[in-house]
Amino acid sequence: MFSQLPAPMLDPILSLSVAYRNDPRDEKVDLGIGVYKNSAGETPVMQAIKQAQDIVVATQTTKSYVGLAGCEQFNQSMIDLLLTGTSAMDRVSAIQTPGASGALRMLGDLMKVAQPNTTIWISDPSYVNHKPVMEAAGLKVRHYRYFSRDTKQVDVDAMMADLRTAGKDDVVLLHGCCHNPTGADIDFDAWQAITQLSQKNGFTPFVDIAYQGFGDGLEADAKGLRYMADNVEEMLITTSCSKNFGLYRERTGAAIVVANTKQEADNAKGKLMTLARSTYTMPPDHGAALVKTILGSDTLTQVWKQELSQMQKRLVSLRKALCDELKNSHGTSQFDFIQSHKGMFTVLGFSQEQMTQLREEYGIYGVGDGRINIAGLTEKDIPYVANAIVRVA
Numbered sequence: 001m002f003s004q005l006p007a008p009m010l011d012p013i014l015s016l017s018v019a020y021r022n023d024p025r026d027e028k029v030d031l032g033i034g035v036y037k038n039s040a041g042e043t044p045v046m047q048a049i050k051q052a053q054d055i056v057v058a059t060q061t062t063k064s065y066v067g068l069a070g071c072e073q074f075n076q077s078m079i080d081l082l083l084t085g086t087s088a089m090d091r092v093s094a095i096q097t098p099g100a101s102g103a104l105r106m107l108g109d110l111m112k113v114a115q116p117n118t119t120i121w122i123s124d125p126s127y128v129n130h131k132p133v134m135e136a137a138g139l140k141v142r143h144y145r146y147f148s149r150d151t152k153q154v155d156v157d158a159m160m161a162d163l164r165t166a167g168k169d170d171v172v173l174l175h176g177c178c179h180n181p182t183g184a185d186i187d188f189d190a191w192q193a194i195t196q197l198s199q200k201n202g203f204t205p206f207v208d209i210a211y212q213g214f215g216d217g218l219e220a221d222a223k224g225l226r227y228m229a230d231n232v233e234e235m236l237i238t239t240s241c242s243k244n245f246g247l248y249r250e251r252t253g254a255a256i257v258v259a260n261t262k263q264e265a266d267n268a269k270g271k272l273m274t275l276a277r278s279t280y281t282m283p284p285d286h287g288a289a290l291v292k293t294i295l296g297s298d299t300l301t302q303v304w305k306q307e308l309s310q311m312q313k314r315l316v317s318l319r320k321a322l323c324d325e326l327k328n329s330h331g332t333s334q335f336d337f338i339q340s341h342k343g344m345f346t347v348l349g350f351s352q353e354q355m356t357q358l359r360e361e362y363g364i365y366g367v368g369d370g371r372i373n374i375a376g377l378t379e380k381d382i383p384y385v386a387n388a389i390v391r392v393a
């Protein structure tokens with residue numbers, strides 16, 4: 001049975017963590033997988049999570065099954081965080097999923113059942129798992145142009161030109177904020193233009209928002225998504241608590257469907273539950289129980305929002321510190337674009353060979369597509385990393 005299987009390909013992101021761990025050099029810096037580190041280089045459990053954990057341990061009376069859709073209060077909280085104030089609130093449904101990757105796959109499977117001919121358009125470049133997940137769900141994948149290698153910003157004209165060819169059997173996958181891997185986000189004008197194009201040409205928007213709160217804040221990061229949800233008949237959304245609640249290993253996410261009517265949204269949810277049953281049955285509970293506990297308490301919500309806001313502000317200051325170091329110690333403003341990017345990631349514009357050089361010569365681990373994780377930097381790494389960037393450029 002297994003003799004014909006090829007040797008496994010390494011995951012371009014997850015394999016870096018293993019290589020980093022095995023690297024004996026003291027000066028090594030892990031800018032690979034999207035994990036937030038504090039100034040001490042640690043990824044601590046957030047205070048709000050710790051307090052919620054105490055409450056859950058003290059009050060949970062059973063470990064019996066929850067249900068195919070996971071925790072319904074958690075699902076409602078995810079809908080509230082993303083869609084409050086929009087007309088979509090009356091025609092939406094959600095299931096809890098094992099992380100946002102689980103949500104991507106469930107919505108991929110849903111599209112395959114509901115509209116077998118679907119082509120899904122993803123940005124070039126995009127999160128490395130988007131294409132594999134959608135292809136595994138049996139969908140056709142196409143790319144739309146997104147990032148200008150010259151300006152290191154979104155090439156909105158090229159993007160719109162490609163999206164103008166998407167039609168009613170198509171789904172367009174957008175990043176809600178903090179584009180992975182580039183860090184370059186579309187502005188509100190582009191959100192409006194894509195919404196109008198969707199109304200005119202009939203494609204369905206799909207928004208993956210795995211970093212809400214890391215760009216400009218919880219509300220600002222959902223602004224484009226909310227406008228779109230308010231103005232289109234149908235929309236798909238995936239969200240994650242990995243980053244903004246620091247729940248990486250707890251695999252806590254949600255798949256959300258906005259439909260024409262509440263009945264249609266509920267029908268889609270029913271299908272998602274059937275699909276979950278034949279895949280993993282139901283999601284793990286712990287992470288969702290913690291998020292539900294936090295968002296169900298005004299006090300804990302305040303603690304969480306404050307911590308999230310501190311992380312967001314620190315990302316902005318790390319970007320500035322890196323640009324300042326490049327300018328002041330190396331006299332270059334070539335990388336000033338880093339400061340205009342949002343969230344955890346930035347694409348430096350380096351080739352695969354240059355990323356290999358960063359890793360082999362300096363022990364700096366970024367992803368092969370040129371992505372570095374700004375949230376993996378500590379203040380003390382900045383001179384070392386800036387020097388390496390300049391040497392490799």
Ligand code: LMR
Nearest residue numbers: 013032033034035129180
């Ligand atoms: C990343 O892009 O680094 C994260 O989203 C981790 C993952 O799941 O690939």
